[in-house]
Amino acid sequence: MxxxxxxxxxxxxxxxxxxxxxxxxxxxxxxxxxxxxxxxxxxxxxxxxxxxxxxxxxxxxxxxxxxxxxxxxxxxxxxxxxxxxxxxxxxxxxxxxxxxxxxxxxxxxxxxxxxxxxxxxxxxxxxxxxxxxxxxxxxxxxxxxSDRFQQFIERLPLAVIEWTLEDEIRTWNPAATELFGYTEDEAVGESAVELLVPERDRDTVYELQEAIVEDGFDGDPFWQVDTNVRKDGRQVTCEWINIPKAITSGPDNEVASVLSIARDVTEEQKRANALEERLRAERDRFMALFENVPDAVISVSQLEDGPIVEKANPAFERIFGYEEAEIVGTQIDQIIVPRDRMTDAETLNRQGSRGEIGTAEVKRQTSDGLRDFRLRVVPMETDGSSDRAFALYTDITTQKQRQKRLEILNRVLRHDLRNGMNIIDGCAEMLTDGIDDEDRKYADIIQERTDELIDLAEKTRTVERILDRDEIVDGPIDLTAAIERAVSNLESAHPSVDITCSVPDRSFAQADEYLQTAIYQLLENAVEHNDRARPTIEVTLADSPDDEFLSLSISDDGPGIPDDEQDLLEGDKEITQLRHASGLGLWLVNWAVTRTGGHLSFTDNDPRGTVVTIEVPRASVESITAASDGTATGD
Missing domain, CATH: 3.40.50.2300 (Response regulator)
Known part of the structure; x- marks a missing residue:
């Protein structure tokens, strides 16, 4: 050919x-x-x-x-x-x-x-x-x-070692020399075990050789990772593939030798060990969190079909009154979910099985009766489906009871107290017509105090409305229009005030109508606590297109805001310092401003009085354009 x-x-x-x-x-x-x-x-x-x-x-x-x-x-x-x-x-x-x-x-x-x-x-x-x-x-x-096969082994970048069942090395390629340090002349004819295997592991290798003899050529190639020793004494981790070779001319296909291919995986093994150590540390930290978190937590499987408990933390045992051993392997909804709330529980389970985090306020049965919880179902997989999840139960029973008591107390303040003060105010006014001028001052004190209490009740109702709103602020609003309306209302209520305004034609803030309420509270506070016969107020709105915030300053010439009320807004005083309507009004202002992402600050006015500055986020062009299709909030 x-x-x-x-x-x-x-x-x-x-x-x-x-x-x-x-x-x-x-x-x-x-x-x-x-x-x-x-x-x-x-x-x-x-x-x-x-x-x-x-x-x-x-x-x-x-x-x-x-x-x-x-x-x-x-x-x-x-x-x-x-x-x-x-x-x-x-x-x-x-x-x-x-x-x-x-x-x-x-x-x-x-x-x-x-x-x-x-x-x-x-x-x-x-x-x-x-x-x-x-x-x-x-x-x-x-x-x-064949010569061709031998040449291929010589060129192979992997160490190739052939050894007989008597543990004698027959083949040793250049890659083996590079890996283990022995030349071919030094290695061929020597014991593979004594040359490459640490003394502590040699018995295991001899057992492996015996197994090869017993299995014969029918045994498949086998893979292993071992620690080996180089000529210089340095230990290396090697990945081995061992292929038994048979004497095909014999009657029983007996194994003649084993061809082993090795590669150095020392660095890979170090990385794997480091990763395993990190995973072990993460697992330990997670278990510490799981065991010590104050909320009741269980891990469950078969989420959609009815969650089966895998593990429960000590807080769950304490709050619900069930030992972990009692509930592991059981369907937890059948134990703690009231019958009339089973549909809601199934909805949360389906949501979690889709890989979505579910949150809800729920009632659950404990050994002490029904209690209120904030439940969070957290799936272990979030790629579209999950059969396993964590269920975290935060006990809010005491919080709900306190909230109910506050609602009742607030209703008394808003309705009964306000109505009673109106009656007292009306009677005091009638008394002024039937008493001497010398005693009229007492009727005036009654009227002043009832007016303060009525004003406090009104501010309390405003605060309640703000607190009941969602955290997400609507908007935008035209801040210029909001300022002008607040100023107009103030002039109507207090004709003696001397107020000047410096504002642009239009200026949009990312806020809602409660910012106008906050502005009016500041204006009213500047008038009511001013000791001048004709209070002076200056209102300035700085609108620089390059700034992210709009800055509104309200300056007065009064005696200044008391330090304890400023400390309250800066977090240095407890809420019990709200002793009168002005304190609650300033707290309302601070709440309305900070919920927009803005900031409230105070400085001294020169030569007298206070400058209150409100900084609120400028509305984005997109939100202004969207609002222009209708009427922007506050317009």
């Missing part, structure tokens, strides 16, 4: 998942192609083939077993493995099984064709008479590797 590859060269292609690509490449090479889909069909073509290309996706065998099967039938035929999903481990396994070349599909068909051309040409040089049946189907003994 000579060394030229052409139409008389027959290549068997067993690459079912990329057959067209391989066949086109082989066709360009000018050879005859036998394309097959199975290992069985390929083996039927082997006797007359000049080479074979095989994939790792054959339906009726593994690529390692297939290489060994081909090699047992024709020792000299070139075998090229062309895997879709390559790895160093696979490369070592197929080479040990008899492959001549390993070309991952990522290297392309050009590399495949180059290797095939090289191998087929070399094989033809070695062939003396291709028509002789003894050369077409040579001896199946594989004890002595």
């Amino acid at each position: 000579g060394t030229t590859i052409g139409p008389n060269t027959r290549i068997v292609s067993a690459v079912p998942d990329a057959g067209t690509t391989v066949e086109c490449a082989l066709d360009d090479l000018g050879v005859t192609i036998d394309a097959v889909q199975t290992a069985e069909a390929c083996l039927r073509q082997i006797p007359s083939a000049d080479g074979v290309v095989i994939a790792d996706t054959l339906p009726d065998t593994t690529v390692v077993d297939f290489c060994a099967d081909i090699r047992s039938r024709r020792a000299e035929i070139p075998i090229v493995v062309y895997p879709a999903n390559g790895s160093e481990a696979l490369a070592g396994a197929v080479v040990a099984a008899g492959a001549d070349a390993y070309v991952p599909r990522t290297q392309g068909t050009e590399t495949l064709i180059d290797r095939l051309r090289e191998l087929v040409a070399a094989d033809r040089v070695d062939t003396t008479d291709p028509t002789d049946a003894t050369t077409a189907i040579p001896s199946t003994t594989v004890d002595v590797p």
Whole structure:
């Protein structure tokens, strides 16, 4: 045949998942192609083939077993493995099984064709008479590797070591020298165990050798990670693939030796150990949190079908009155959910099973009776579905009871106290007509005090309305219009005030109508606590387009805001310092401003009085445009 590859060269292609690509490449090479889909069909073509290309996706065998099967039938035929999903481990396994070349599909068909051309040409040089049946189907003994196979092992970047069952090294490639430090002359003929295995692990290796002898060639290649010792005494962690080799000419397929492929995974193992340590630390921290968090927590599975308890923390045992051992493996909803609330519980379970966090205020049965909880169902997976979750129960029973008491007390303040003060005020006014001028001052004191209490009740109602609103602020509002309305209301209520305003035509803030209430409270406070016969107030709105905030300043010439009321707003005083309506009014102002993301501050006015500054976020162009379709809040 000579060394030229052409139409008389027959290549068997067993690459079912990329057959067209391989066949086109082989066709360009000018050879005859036998394309097959199975290992069985390929083996039927082997006797007359000049080479074979095989994939790792054959339906009726593994690529390692297939290489060994081909090699047992024709020792000299070139075998090229062309895997879709390559790895160093696979490369070592197929080479040990008899492959001549390993070309991952990522290297392309050009590399495949180059290797095939090289191998087929070399094989033809070695062939003396291709028509002789003894050369077409040579001896199946594989004890002595071909020169081609030996050359491939020499070039392989993985350490290849063949050792007999008597523990004698027979093959040692350059990569083994690089990994372990021993030259081929130093290693061949020596004990593999004594050369490479730490003394503490040698008994385990000897047991492994005995197992190989007992299993024989029917045993599959096996993988392991071991600590080995280099010539310089340094320890390395190696990943090993061990392939038993059989004496195929014998009657019982006895194991003759073991071909081992090794690679250094020391750094990988260090990273894996570090990751494992981090995961262990995270697990320990989580368990510490789980065990010590004051809220009742359980982990559950089978969420949608009815959550089954996996674990309960001590707080759950204490709050609900059930020992963990009593409820693990039970459907928790059947134990703690009242019958009339089962539908709501199922809704939360379905929400969690979809990978969504569910939150609700619920009533649950405890050993002490029904209690109120804020329940959070947190799925362990949030990618669209989750069968397992955590359920966190925060006991809000005391909070709900306190809230109810406050509602009752607030109702008394708003209605009964206000109505009573109105009656007292009216009676005091009537008394002024029937008493001497000398005693009239007492009736005036009664009226002043009742007016303060009525004003306090009104401010309390305003505060309640603000607190009942959602945290999300509506808007935007035209702050200029809000200021002008507040000023107009003040002038109507206090005609003696001298007030000047400096504001732009329009200026939009990301706030709601309660900001206007806050502005009026500041204006009213400046008048009512002013000791001048004609109070003076200046209102200025700074609107610089480059600033993120609008700045509103209200200056007066009064005696100033008491320090204890300023301390209250800065967090230095308890809420019990709200002793009168002005204190509550300033607290209302601070609340209305800060909920917008703004800020309230105080400075001394020169020469006398106080400057109160409100900074609120400027409305975005998008929100102003959206509001322009209708009427903006505050317009």
